[in-house]
Amino acid sequence: MNIEKGLIQVYTGNGKGKTTAAFGLALRARGHGFSVKIVQFMKSEKMFNTYGEIKYFKNDSGIEIFQFGSDGWVDAKNPAPKDIAAAKTAVEKTVDILKNQNTDLVVLDEILYAYNFNLIKREDIEIILAAKGDNTELILTGRNAPDFVIEKADLVSEIKDIKHYFKSRKAITGIEF
Numbered sequence: 001m002n003i004e005k006g007l008i009q010v011y012t013g014n015g016k017g018k019t020t021a022a023f024g025l026a027l028r029a030r031g032h033g034f035s036v037k038i039v040q041f042m043k044s045e046k047m048f049n050t051y052g053e054i055k056y057f058k059n060d061s062g063i064e065i066f067q068f069g070s071d072g073w074v075d076a077k078n079p080a081p082k083d084i085a086a087a088k089t090a091v092e093k094t095v096d097i098l099k100n101q102n103t104d105l106v107v108l109d110e111i112l113y114a115y116n117f118n119l120i121k122r123e124d125i126e127i128i129l130a131a132k133g134d135n136t137e138l139i140l141t142g143r144n145a146p147d148f149v150i151e152k153a154d155l156v157s158e159i160k161d162i163k164h165y166f167k168s169r170k171a172i173t174g175i176e177f
Contacts, residue, residue, distance in 0.1 A: 002034045012142060015160045016159070038106075041119070042113055068089050088120065098131040125148075125149060
C-alpha cells in the first residue's frame with residue numbers, strides 16, 4: 001500500500017468533468033505506482049467500449065476497470081430490474097475490492113447517479129464507506145451528492161455548469177468520450 005491515510009473524495013455537481021477529474025487522479029496515482037481500480041455504475045462494456053478512457057485503461061495501463069450496467073440508458077423514474085441487479089453487483093464488487101484486494105485508489109464512477117436513480121440505497125453506500133480501509137483513497141462521482149455522503153467525505157468538489165457548448169456542437173470523439 002502506498003497511502004498512509006486514505007481519504008474519501010467526492011466529485012459532484014451539474015457540470016462536465018466529474019469522471020474526467022476522477023480518471024485524471026487515477027492516472028496520476030498509477031503513474032506513481034499505486035494500485036488502481038475503477039468500478040463504473042450504470043455503464044456496460046458493450047455500451048461504452050468506444051470511450052477513449054476505457055480503451056486506454058483496458059490496454060495494459062495497469063488500471064483495472066469493472067463495468068456494471070445494461071446496454072442502454074437507465075430510466076431514472078422507473079429503473080429496470082436488470083439495472084438494479086447490475087448496480088447491486090457493482091456494490092458487491094466494490095466491497096470485495098475494498099476488503100480483500102489491497103488497492104490504493106478506488107474510483108466509484110457514477111455511484112451517485114445510481115443512488116439518485118434508486119438503483120442502490122443509502123445502506124449500500126454506507127456499507128461501501130465502512131469497507132474502505134485506512135490505506136485506500138476512495139473517489140465517488142455523480143450529480144447530487146446526498147448529505148450523508150458529503151458529511152463522510154474529506155473532500156467535496158462541486159463541478160458547476162456555467163457555460164456549455166452542447167447546444168452548438170455535437171459530442172466529439174476524444175473530447176467527450
